[in-house]
Amino acid sequence: xxTSALFLASAATLGAVxxxxxxxINVRVKNLSPEDTVYDHSRGLFYQSNLWKGLIEVYNPKExxxxxxxxxxxxxxxxGNQQMSxxxxxxxxxxxxxxxxxxxxxxxxxxxxxxxxxxxxxxFDLPLKESSKPxxxxxxxxxxxxxxxxxxxxxxxxxxxxxxxxxxxxxxxxLGMPAIAxxxxxxxxxxxxxxxxxNGKQRPxxxxxxxxxxxxxxLAYGGNxxxxxxxxKSKNPKAHxxxxxxxxxxxxxxxxxxYVPVNGKSVLVAARAPDAIAFQSNDNWxxxxxxxxxxxxxxxxxxxxxxxxxxxxxHGIYASSAFFGDGVHGGRSxxxxxxxxxxxxxx
Numbered sequence: 001x002x003t004s005a006l007f008l009a010s011a012a013t014l015g016a017v018x019x020x021x022x023x024x025i026n027v028r029v030k031n032l033s034p035e036d037t038v039y040d041h042s043r044g045l046f047y048q049s050n051l052w053k054g055l056i057e058v059y060n061p062k063e064x065x066x067x068x069x070x071x072x073x074x075x076x077x078x079x080g081n082q083q084m085s086x087x088x089x090x091x092x093x094x095x096x097x098x099x100x101x102x103x104x105x106x107x108x109x110x111x112x113x114x115x116x117x118x119x120x121x122x123x124f125d126l127p128l129k130e131s132s133k134p135x136x137x138x139x140x141x142x143x144x145x146x147x148x149x150x151x152x153x154x155x156x157x158x159x160x161x162x163x164x165x166x167x168x169x170x171x172x173x174x175l176g177m178p179a180i181a182x183x184x185x186x187x188x189x190x191x192x193x194x195x196x197x198x199n200g201k202q203r204p205x206x207x208x209x210x211x212x213x214x215x216x217x218x219l220a221y222g223g224n225x226x227x228x229x230x231x232x233k234s235k236n237p238k239a240h241x242x243x244x245x246x247x248x249x250x251x252x253x254x255x256x257x258x259y260v261p262v263n264g265k266s267v268l269v270a271a272r273a274p275d276a277i278a279f280q281s282n283d284n285w286x287x288x289x290x291x292x293x294x295x296x297x298x299x300x301x302x303x304x305x306x307x308x309x310x311x312x313x314x315h316g317i318y319a320s321s322a323f324f325g326d327g328v329h330g331g332r333s334x335x336x337x338x339x340x341x342x343x344x345x346x347x
Contacts, residue, residue: 147181207223
């Protein structure tokens with residue numbers, strides 16, 4: 001799950017996945033298009049970002065039931081000026097808060113791209129109800145203005161977030177330049193926290209972000225390289241390239257990054273269709289070992305995120321896909337979560 005967990009020993013082991021865990025979990029919600037999926041371990045719920053409609057969908061896999069949570073000014077019938085992108089929880093287990101990132105609807109429209117349209121960041125207290133409203137919300141344009149004023153380049157395309165042990169939020173931008181904004185736990189203050197120069201490509205920024213509580217590091221995925229580490233305690237955070245031990249290959253198709261505690265170690269799992277790639281470090285993310293797995297079903301499904309899932313003592317990892325090609329009103333009603341080979345988590 002993409003979370004910023006306190007490193008809880010009780011959640012630190014990826015159990016052997018048994019036949020009790022299904023090969024696929026079918027989320028049946030019409031026109032869902034989830035760009036992100038996170039699992040609430042203590043409540044047994046999936047939270048999914050309905051991309052086109054700007055909604056948060058809450059799915060109960062045991063009861064096969066769901067609710068939608070709307071955000072005023074964001075949610076629509078599919079023609080709004082904001083889209084739901086990334087979700088995160090403040091803890092891997094016993095989470096008390098959910099965070100949602102909404103990007104501008106034209107940010108990734110490369111035929112009519114805009115770098116200054118509406119985008120926002122929202123915090124919700126848990127548990128969620130259909131009537132839930134954000135505890136607080138932030139207009140991301142204010143943060144983008146700060147970056148542009150300080151560094152001369154405007155990042156946009158806010159796509160993902162994570163939280164540190166103190167409750168601060170970190171939001172990454174995929175477009176304009178690689179950049180990370182920092183927001184205080186109460187949502188009252190924010191800063192242009194870290195950035196790098198653009199590599200000049202169409203998608204120069206970070207596509208995913210995760211917090212490792214064991215090392216107090218923020219890890220960004222994509223942009224100039226597969227992984228970039230930032231020290232949370234640094235007063236002037238700098239991007240530290242993580243040397244990957246192995247052949248990562250291309251960043252084409254890079255999406256979200258997920259933190260999963262495994263046997264006392266921190267493992268990060270990245271989505272890059274059709275592969276899921278796991279990283280683990282023994283030196284505070286100066287270097288990282290990697291393993292990968294793939295499923296053929298993920299080749300053209302719009303694979304965007306990896307989430308973990310618990311059923312009793314069994315713990316597995318699943319791939320979530322947005323099926324972008326279906327569009328806003330494609331009519332799809334089944335959104336499969338595909339089980340991944342959990343051996344990539346063992347280093």
